[in-house]
Amino acid sequence: MIRAASAAIRRRLRQGRESPFHRLASRARCYHLRRVSGSNLYASLSSLLAAAVAAAIGISVYLRDRSRLQFSRFFAFCLSLCLFHLARFFAGLPSLPRSQWVADTLSLLLPLMADRFLSGFFPAAGPAPGRNPLQGPLLGVLLVLQVIALVFPQLADEPWWVVVDISIMTYVVGGLFFAVMRMWRAARAAEGTAAGPRLRYLFYAALIALALGQPGIPVIGPIATAVYLYFMAQTLTRERLLDLPEILARIASMTLLVITVTAVYAALVLWVPWTFAGEPMLLVFNTLLASFAVLVLIDPLRTELDRRLESWLFHDRTILRALLDRLRRRLVNLIDPDEMVRVVMNTLRGSERVTRASLFLLDRQGSALRLRGHTGAPTPPSSLDLATRRPLLERMRQSGPLLRDVLERQRERANNELKAELDECLDTFAEVGASLALPIRGLAGEQLEGGPPRLHLLGVLFVDDERLLEPFSREEVELFEGVVAQAAVMIENSTVYEQRKERDRLAALGEMAAGLAHEIRNPLGAIKGAVQVVEPGLQNADPTTREFLGVIVEEVERLNRVVTQFLTYSRPFTGQMGPVVLGEVVVTTLRLLDEDARGRVTVTQAANLPPVRGDAEALRQVLLNLLRNAFDALAGQSPPGRVFVSLGLRRHGLGSGDAVTLTVRDNGPGFAPGALANLFVPFHTTKAAGTGLGLPISQRIVENHRGLIEVSAPEGGGAQFTIVLPVYAQPRAEAPT
Incomplete structure (x- = not known):
């Protein structure tokens, strides 16, 4: 139908029955019919490529995050471009004469979709550039004219109808250009912010795509459209300004790689039909050879291209990488x-x-x-x-x-x-x-x-x-x-x-402590035994002598306790780790206290506490030591002081994991000035009969449980020790077979 209309116009021109104006309009109409006829195979295939790429990119971005309005607008823009290029592809088929009308009608929607999509990049805080007030009325008039052309197809053969075609093209190109210029005005308004350079990058990309993506450029136009859509999809998913040069460099690298690989493949394959016509086996052999060469070259070639582009375009990054x-x-x-x-x-x-x-x-x-x-x-x-x-x-x-x-x-x-x-x-x-x-x-x-x-x-x-x-x-x-x-x-x-150094040090210290304990305990045992043998025969001795004998026995027992605790401190931890319920540890520890002490302890526990990873016996030793320290601090207080034990859960208490806390607090006199700095120093003690190893031993046990001890002075007075232990990681249950 289009070819027949073009031939009729040429016949009227040869017959000279047209006025000068009609001749000019007819020539323009004839050129327009030849341009949109779709007879060029490459133009049709490039339009099909652009349609497929637009559909794939639009769907992939929309499925990435459907809740974002900008993604939905981009999907609508890609869909309109897909339908437009698909209609242009079908316009090249003689059996579908209405496809060009569909393509022209769909092209009217492109400026509106582009403007709505590009306006989503404008900063919300800044002033938005004004919209085109003529866009709506012009779109309505042109859509009415397209409906008239569909109802009365003979009007398309009239010479004056070329004015409508030119108006459609002018509206589409002008509307797209206006949408691009709105982005430029928005970039100037956002000068000095991070959005300003980003909008300029997007403006230049859109301007290049608009210049190269014209339907009048048969092959390059659809390909430029596909590249531009890929660039905008990357821009949506990677919102940083610095990502835009990266995307452009990646597109340039990909383009150079495709050109180089195509040249290598063509050089190895295309010469066969020209030189050895009728030799299909040679063509197959060269095809295999070209495929092998491309597979071998593509990875080092891509690496070299990326390295070259980075050194040319991103010199600072090359220095930073080195x-x-x-x-x-x-x-x-x-x-x-x-x-x-x-x-x-x-x-x-x-x-x-x-x-x-x-x-x-x-x-x-x-x-x-x-x-x-x-x-x-x-x-x-x-x-x-x-x-x-x-x-x-x-x-x-x-x-x-x-x-x-x-x-x-x-x-x-x-x-x-x-x-x-x-x-x-x-x-x-x-x-x-x-x-x-x-x-x-x-x-x-x-x-x-x-x-x-x-x-x-x-x-x-x-x-x-x-x-x-x-x-x-x-x-x-x-x-x-x-x-x-x-x-x-x-x-x-x-x-x-x-840890290995500490383990070796403790092992050496333990061996030395065991030897010292043996050398010290033997004389102590002999001294204590001698005193106990002599003591019955001195019943009638003076009180001073009997007092000194008692002092000797007490000091021997104290030295024996010091040696025992020193061995405990220096010996590596050998507890059996497993799930431990701290509430049960508290109950069993309180049983070791006398009845009067148990009556002065108040226990509170949060509900549904998870187990911790540890050794129950070692944790009982720590808790018993803290309770005894608390009662020692309350000694002589009237009325008798109290001890408060509480269990709770601390979210993200140890790094990234949850932890269970065990707090021991008393209402005694609290800490002396400067005492907090030396609490966990071995052999430092404020007690008359203390060894100074109780808290260091407790701290070592807790650290071996991958926990910590916190010390504080509550506002109400007294002292507070909090043991923080990691929650036991439950092993994942195996699926039934």
Whole structure:
């Protein structure tokens, strides 16, 4: 039908029956019919490619997150482009003459869909550029004209109808250009913010796609449209400004790789039909040879192209990569955490990409991250408490590195509850002075059988470049991740090394203590035995002599207790670990007290407490020691003081896991000034008959249970000791076979 209309126009032109205006309009109409006829096979195939790519990209983005309005708008935009290019493909088939009308009608929707989609990138806080007031009326008029052309198809053969075709093209191109220029005005309005450069990148990409994606460019137009949609899909899913050059570099690398591989394949295959016509086996052989060559070349070729593009386009990253690679290799040979902190800080201080950095490591109690080194001003806080900083630290433990600008964008879309949590995270970023937080994570001690490995925080590295709004790209974040991963390995190796050294030291100390105990106990036993033999014969002796004999016996028994406790302190822990219910430990320990002491103890316990991992006998020893210390502190008090024992659950009490707490509090006189600093020092005691080993032994037992002892002075007076023990990790139940 289109070919017949074009031929009729040419006949009228040859016959000279048209006015000059009609001749000009007829020639334009004839050119337009030839342009949209779809006779070009390559143009039709490229339109089919653009339709398939638009559908695939739109569906993939929509299924990624259906709740986001911007994703839905992008899906609608991709769907309209898919239908438009699909109609243009079918317009090349002679059996479907109405396809060109469908393509022209669908093209009228493209400016509206593009404008709605691109306006979603405008900052919500800034002024939005004005919409085109003529778009609605023009769209309505052109749609009416298209309906008239469908009802009266003979009008399309009239010379003056070319004006309608030109109007449709002008409306589509002009509407798309207006939508692109709205983005440029929005970029100028957002100057000085992170959104400004991002909008400029998007404007340039849209302008290039609009210039190359015209239907008048048969093959390049649909391909440019497909590339632009891929770029916008990556922009939606990767919202950072620094990701846009990465996407462009990836597209450039992919394009060069495709061109190079195509050239190699064509050079090895296409010469056969020209030179050896009628030799199909040679063609098959060369096809196999070309496929093998492409498979061998593609990986090193991709690597080389990526390396070249990175060195040309991202020179700073190349320098940073070399710097961090050297740092990672140097950390392999370190075993001391202090030396590791010094090396990391010196390296970052000497780089040109980091202006502020701070490194926090987990303390021995596992309750806080302590500042071990920093560079830049101002000085960050000395510690980050795991409980009060839980939102940020828990996110890092689960998800890995966090970027400040990503959290800011998440906050803009979050509900009230999540917004409060993100505010806490951003407050920590501001207090530390960082734009990137890199967790140093290690494997937790207790793993679920058959389950994924559980990670816990060993430390955090905070870095920032104050000169930029978004300092580090995702590829640079991956470089930093390699450094903190090596730091985690070094810290775990250091912990194992220190534990082995401590075990060897205790083993040597135990052997020495056993020898000393043998050498001391024998004379003590002889002295005590001699006194007990002599004592009955001195019944008539003077009181002073009998008193001295009693002193000798008491001192011998005291020395024997000291030797026994010293052996206990120096001997490595050999308890049998398993699930322990602390409530039962409290009950059995109270039975060891006399009736008067039991009556002065008040026990409170939270409901449904989980078991802890430990040795029940060792925990009874710790609790009994704390109770005896409490009663010693209450001695001589009138009226008699009381001891309060309470059991509770602390969420995220030890690093990333929950913990059960056992608190022993008394209402006695409390601690003397300066006593808290020496509570757990061996042989330091404030009791007249004390050995100074009770609390150090208790602390060692608790640490062997991977717990900690907290000491505080309550507001109401007295002393308070809190034992924090990790919850027992229940093994995963096996599925029935």
